[in-house]
Amino acid sequence: MTDVSTRSGTERGLAVELSDLTRVYGAVKALDGLTLHLAPGELVALLGPSGCGKTTALRILAGLDQPTSGSVSVGGKDLTKVPANKRDMGMVFQAYSLFPHMTVIDNVAFGLKLRGSDGSSRRTRAGDMLDLVGLGQHADRYAHQLSGGQQQRVALARALAIEPSVLLLDEPLSALDAKVRVQLRDEIRRVQLEVGTTTLFVTHDQEEALAVADRVGVMNAGRLEQLAPPAELYSAPATQFVGEFVGLSNRLPATVQGGTASVLGRDVPALDGSTSGSGVALVRPEALSVVADAAGPATVTTVQFLGPLSRVTCTLADGSDVVAQLASSDALRLTPGDAVRLEVEPSPVLVVAG
């Protein structure tokens, strides 16, 4: 993760402001008062389940959809009524969107041609953009001669060639296989830092969002539940939805009193927004440790080896399952059927109503 205030690269992005956006399709409210601010040069990821409104928000920012109410401004200029082709935004789509009848370099140069750039400078700029995404040697190929990952890299080069004020990425990696997805994800971040364009990245893949974004906004039912840097979002979820949607969480009985939650017999700080009295604590698997104890109240059910880490599932006396994530060297000492004791790390937890 990169701190917005200390990010390197050419800072030529503009601030983006989505204010109280609402979008209604018939009886469905796709956006319900979304307000979002992107600092110049910042990469914000919108994360959420299907139908939460994240793509609608991006399409409204792109000008490909109109809000029912609310406004969009970029660099202080109101763009709410400005058509998509006048917004100066580069976009990479989920579906492969290269123009099939054009070569790779013609695709990248298309936006420059529309801006009246002359032939040689257009070709030079398009070539530079292709070099930036590592595809300079594929300039004369057609889209169908490229792999999915290459096509999306060309689409990224095409979007950046016009030097957009804002870069919009609409789940650009979802059609790719896992390995290419990770490579391209890192490449998008590298390129974005290099060019410094303000970027909105929409994804339903939390690992992707947490890995590339300066800040991640979690959306649910057309609303922004929380907007925070990835580490904060993970360690201090503001709502039950965020706590359960981002990462794995165990639901353990807890009692909150005076900012302290008692979980599995241990007192830990309760996060702001926690309920008071009895509730359910959302505890990350890595915040639990499993200690072999013949008199322990839990029993190991499974030990799942994941390389350096392992997941250990234990069943409590009340029959509920709890998942702990341990170093494999510790986890492999445990076997299913072992009696164990679970301990909670003293990191803050969110306690929600049960």
Added chain:
Amino acid sequence: MRHSSGFRAFRAIGLLVFAAYFFIPLLAMFDFSTQVRGSAEGRTWDNWAFMVTDEDLRSSIVASLLLAVFTVVLMVVLLVPTMVWVRLRVPRARALIEFLCLLPLTIPALVIVVGITNVYSWVTYLLGDSALVLTFAYVVLVLPYSYRAIDASLSGIDAATLSEAARSLGAGWFTVIVRIIMPNITGGILGAAFIAVALVLGEYVFASLLHFDTLPVAMAALYKSNGPAAMAAALASMILVAVLLVGLTFLSRDRHKQGASS
């Protein structure tokens, strides 16, 4: 896959039968159109030359060819943007547009002609009595076939994403349609154009009942006075359509090689 000799023989005989079925009448037409009149021996190209030397026949050929060109142009200009617009912006209207475009197929040409006779008296009054005013009627006549060809082609591309990508890069709707969508549905447009040309070159009912001298009308009249010359003209128009079909096939193939889907 290897086939047995019995299957290969059956296939060869089948091909021969079909070839005979299609080509014997054409060869008979060619034979008839090149025979010397009377009992004299030998061959003559006079009936073929008649297409150029006879003023009426020549002007009807020119009129039909121009009609074909104008019909294709007007059909493409009207249909392609409409279909793209409906697909991208008002998909709910797609069923209605399809219904309207297919309607001429269900109404007999004779009924349409009777229906538009009065309209055409105004059209000829305003635009003159050239056969080219038939363009308007012919565009309606070719709509069902052209719609199908272009619709199939549009379904083969992701028009929504391509147009959104182009718009995000700064393209207006005209640029989207002409420079992004049309090059990717060339196969469909060529198919629609070919069908339109074939229909226009063979259309008789509209032209005859509205009293315009197009090639089919002139051929029908000529057949009564000079059968071999009419036969030569008929064969020539068939050859022209066949050449267009072959050209279309090669053009489509070339575009596929380039990478454009169609």
